[in-house]
Amino acid sequence: MKVSLTWLQKYFDMPLPSTDAIADAFTFHAFEIEEMKGDLMDVKVLPNRAADCLSHRGLAKELSAILDAPLKQDPLRDPLPEFPQTDALMVEIEDSKKCLRYMGALVKGVKVGPSPAWLREALEAVGQRSINNVVDATNYVMLNIGQPLHAFDAAKLAQHDGRYAIGVRSAKEGEKITTLSGEEYELSPSMQLITDAHADTPIALAGVKGGKAAELTSDTIDIVVESANFDGTLTRRAAQALRLFTDASLRFQNRPSPELAAYGMRDVLALITLIAGGEVAGVVDAYPTRPEQDRTVAVSHARIDSLLGRSFTIAEVEEIFSRLGLDTSIMNDTFTVTPPFERTDLTLPEDLIEEVGRIAGYDTVPATELPPLSGAPNQARYRGIEKMKDHLVEQGFIEVSTQSFAKKGDIVLANPLDKSMPALRTSLDENMKMAIEAAKHYAPLVLAPGQKPKLFEIGTVFAKDGEKLAVKTSEPVVDLPSIEDDNAYVPVRYELGAYRPFSVYPFVVRDISMWITDSDEARGAVFALFAEHGTGLLQQVQLLDQFTNTEGRQSLAFRLIFQSFERTLTDDEVNALMAGITAALVAKGHEVR
Amino acid sequence: MNELGRLHPISVAVREMADIFGRMGFGVAYGPELEDDWHNFTALNVPEDHPARDMQDTFWVKDRPGSVLRTHATSVTMRALEEMAKTGAVEKRMINPGKVFRNEATDMTHEAQFYQLDGFAVGPTGSVTLAHLKGTFDRFYREYFGPNTKVRFRPSFFGFTEPSVEIDVWFEAPGKEGRWLETAGAGMLHPNVLRNAGLDPEKVQGFAFGGGLERLLMVKYGIPDVRLFHSGDIRFTYAFEEKKV
Numbered sequence: 001m002k003v004s005l006t007w008l009q010k011y012f013d014m015p016l017p018s019t020d021a022i023a024d025a026f027t028f029h030a031f032e033i034e035e036m037k038g039d040l041m042d043v044k045v046l047p048n049r050a051a052d053c054l055s056h057r058g059l060a061k062e063l064s065a066i067l068d069a070p071l072k073q074d075p076l077r078d079p080l081p082e083f084p085q086t087d088a089l090m091v092e093i094e095d096s097k098k099c100l101r102y103m104g105a106l107v108k109g110v111k112v113g114p115s116p117a118w119l120r121e122a123l124e125a126v127g128q129r130s131i132n133n134v135v136d137a138t139n140y141v142m143l144n145i146g147q148p149l150h151a152f153d154a155a156k157l158a159q160h161d162g163r164y165a166i167g168v169r170s171a172k173e174g175e176k177i178t179t180l181s182g183e184e185y186e187l188s189p190s191m192q193l194i195t196d197a198h199a200d201t202p203i204a205l206a207g208v209k210g211g212k213a214a215e216l217t218s219d220t221i222d223i224v225v226e227s228a229n230f231d232g233t234l235t236r237r238a239a240q241a242l243r244l245f246t247d248a249s250l251r252f253q254n255r256p257s258p259e260l261a262a263y264g265m266r267d268v269l270a271l272i273t274l275i276a277g278g279e280v281a282g283v284v285d286a287y288p289t290r291p292e293q294d295r296t297v298a299v300s301h302a303r304i305d306s307l308l309g310r311s312f313t314i315a316e317v318e319e320i321f322s323r324l325g326l327d328t329s330i331m332n333d334t335f336t337v338t339p340p341f342e343r344t345d346l347t348l349p350e351d352l353i354e355e356v357g358r359i360a361g362y363d364t365v366p367a368t369e370l371p372p373l374s375g376a377p378n379q380a381r382y383r384g385i386e387k388m389k390d391h392l393v394e395q396g397f398i399e400v401s402t403q404s405f406a407k408k409g410d411i412v413l414a415n416p417l418d419k420s421m422p423a424l425r426t427s428l429d430e431n432m433k434m435a436i437e438a439a440k441h442y443a444p445l446v447l448a449p450g451q452k453p454k455l456f457e458i459g460t461v462f463a464k465d466g467e468k469l470a471v472k473t474s475e476p477v478v479d480l481p482s483i484e485d486d487n488a489y490v491p492v493r494y495e496l497g498a499y500r501p502f503s504v505y506p507f508v509v510r511d512i513s514m515w516i517t518d519s520d521e522a523r524g525a526v527f528a529l530f531a532e533h534g535t536g537l538l539q540q541v542q543l544l545d546q547f548t549n550t551e552g553r554q555s556l557a558f559r560l561i562f563q564s565f566e567r568t569l570t571d572d573e574v575n576a577l578m579a580g581i582t583a584a585l586v587a588k589g590h591e592v593r
Numbered sequence: 594m595n596e597l598g599r600l601h602p603i604s605v606a607v608r609e610m611a612d613i614f615g616r617m618g619f620g621v622a623y624g625p626e627l628e629d630d631w632h633n634f635t636a637l638n639v640p641e642d643h644p645a646r647d648m649q650d651t652f653w654v655k656d657r658p659g660s661v662l663r664t665h666a667t668s669v670t671m672r673a674l675e676e677m678a679k680t681g682a683v684e685k686r687m688i689n690p691g692k693v694f695r696n697e698a699t700d701m702t703h704e705a706q707f708y709q710l711d712g713f714a715v716g717p718t719g720s721v722t723l724a725h726l727k728g729t730f731d732r733f734y735r736e737y738f739g740p741n742t743k744v745r746f747r748p749s750f751f752g753f754t755e756p757s758v759e760i761d762v763w764f765e766a767p768g769k770e771g772r773w774l775e776t777a778g779a780g781m782l783h784p785n786v787l788r789n790a791g792l793d794p795e796k797v798q799g800f801a802f803g804g805g806l807e808r809l810l811m812v813k814y815g816i817p818d819v820r821l822f823h824s825g826d827i828r829f830t831y832a833f834e835e836k837k838v
């Protein structure tokens with residue numbers, strides 16, 4: 001949720017602290033901050049709070065609780081007006097499980113035009129584009145209190161006996177709608193439409209986007225304003241299927257309280273009539289099943305302490321609930337909280353405990369070590385597996401890890417990432433074949449001269465009758481035991497140094513042997529000379545062989561490995577390097593054979 | 594010449610972790626990689642219509658509805674909790690190292706298959722608290738990363754824990770400035786999860802945690818690309834100076 005700090009400030013009398021302090025307040029007591037840029041802050045609202053916090057009001061309320069700074073005014077606590085009634089508009093909801101509430105308002109005589117500067121600036125501050133005063137009013141109220149809103153041009157709706165009719169129904173198979181942005185979408189019955197019920201034609205994709213058919217223009221005079229609540233799952237699936245994620249769909253998919261619709265309607269009608277003129281002819285409220293009001297959640301003082309592992313006083317807890325605006329009564333050390341309608345997340349004692357923990361700050365929770373347990377913990381299976389690994393490492397095997405996906409297998413995925421690897425491996429054989437081929441090739445780079453690469457993998461394989469842990473070695477092992485649980489085995493422990501990057505480019509191997517002048521000094525000089533004339537491309541020097549002949553001359557044989565981190569070396573290049581090395585050796589009086 | 598072979602860095606890491614957690618009373622548990630919907634989602638309080646169950650996040654098995662490649666090793670925690678209920682145990686601590694799967698495009702920091710270290714500690718009411726979670730990780734990271742390590746909690750959300758926290762660790766890589774790293778998600782086991790396992794949330798409580806293993810190793814050793822881990826390439830196994838402890 002992108003918030004403007006200027007916008008948040010409107011909720012407070014006291015000047016807000018620095019941006020960093022606000023960011024810390026959110027980060028350690030509520031939500032992560034994704035981005036900060038001047039006046040803009042992108043707050044990563046957690047899924048359980050998206051019902052009330054995808055709004056400036058919601059985040060201002062959070063900040064108010066965290067900073068213990070009262071809100072100047074809270075639009076969700078201001079009483080609702082009596083909306084005027086009207087016969088000029090009807091609303092028909094086909095399925096009240098899919099549309100929990102639909103409020104429609106008829107506003108007559110508006111003048112659609114540019115928005116006042118403050119409104120344009122407020123929207124632009126959070127990255128929104130100003131469109132016209134009426135549309136901007138709907139967006140502003142949504143961003144302010146979280147209720148998605150929409151306005152239709154009434155003149156584009158059919159009238160029967162002087163009445164407009166709004167319908168909410170499932171789309172028909174293959175039914176089409178052209179959205180405000182001009183794209184046409186083909187729909188399926190799992191999607192919900194807003195229709196001009198008299199004509200039975202779609203005017204919006206419910207909870208997602210408005211339709212072209214009833215778009216506002218500069219000629220619009222009468223409008224129908226929508227403040228509704230659509231089922232979260234239905235809206236999310238529709239947005240996903242059409243790849244049409246909007247501010248509205250994002251909010252509905254998080255199931256804001258349908259109570260919020262009335263507050264949205266109140267605020268948007270006030271703003272529209274203020275900046276676009278007109279008069280509210282009346283409001284229709286189709287609200288088939290009002291959710292239970294005055295839900296209460298109770299938690300005992302002891303339970304709070306015992307879950308968080310620190311002690312709070314009754315007064316501390318009471319103060320935290322009060323800062324959060326939670327109506328609380330205390331009896332026999334039990335807090336009974338009546339969450340406000342927008343806090344749909346508070347349903348269990350543990351939810352209240354989380355509120356106490358995070359507002360107090362998790363930094364106030366001590367780090368307490370667990371008391372010791374009697375007896376050795378059960379690591380038998382793990383130790384048995386590691387014993388097998390140690391056994392193989394001892395015999396010179398190198399452990400590799402490979403992918404679980406395979407070209408063919410008994411278990412096939414419904415939605416593979418790589419279509420050429422749609423199955424789960426039934427054995428480790430295929431991967432081992434590839435790994436050992438590669439290992440043979442890379443052996444000169446990482447293994448000692450003459451060391452034969454031998455690999456093993458221990459991993460899960462998947463057969464029709466179930467999965468099991470398989471052991472695969474690149475060559476047969478005599479008397480390889482099976483993996484047995486062994487809680488007494490102590491796995492060998494290693495310490496690893498920092499990662500040393502390796503080049504992905506091919507390497508070139510050259511062997512060189514020589515008679516050297518008989519001294520240890522000369523040997524050291526040979527290594528230095530390799531380094532100097534290898535010009536950074538000589539990755540490794542391995543001593544293959546050395547002996548002293550009967551005449552006392554010393555022979556050395558080396559394997560030189562050339563490789564670049566940036567490109568593939570050519571033969572010519574390596575030949576030139578070898579020529580340079582040879583010349584330098586000769587110049588020092590050694591005899592290259 | 595009888596040269597020794599080598600362990601994969603993940604094996605080296607799991608051994609170190611199993612040792613540290615072992616000294617705090619944690620056993621090691623395993624469970625199936627091909628899971629059922631119950632242990633991976635439903636029992637863990639992930640609702641039927643949760644986005645995580647969508648095809649773009651989770652690998653499902655063809656013609657086997659409800660069969661899923663586990664998206665977290667928390668499924669192993671669920672099985673261990675069920676086992677507790679069956680045997681009447683009221684106290685248990687386990688870590689679950691294992692491969693998990695996510696249906697997401699791969700790049701330098703994302704793999705469709707990776708390892709997680711999940712785990713939990715459960716005990717009679719009041720005996721395993723959020724403070725113990727902090728104490729456990731405080732010690733774990735000090736032993737794993739070094740004495741200058743600190744941990745902090747931030748609020749978070751997971752279906753299977755309430756309260757939920759993000760565990761950050763202050764890590765000073767050799768020769769680099771220290772920084773906070775997000776390393777694991779954790780929290781107090783949700784009462785619905787305990788109930789789904791057949792345990793009584795009035796009688797037992799505990800914490801659960803889980804985090805990516807490769808990510809920790811990438812930070813600890815400076816490994817640039819997560820795709821190196823399961824490439825089967827011995828150059829990766831040998832890309833570290835190795836010392837027997």
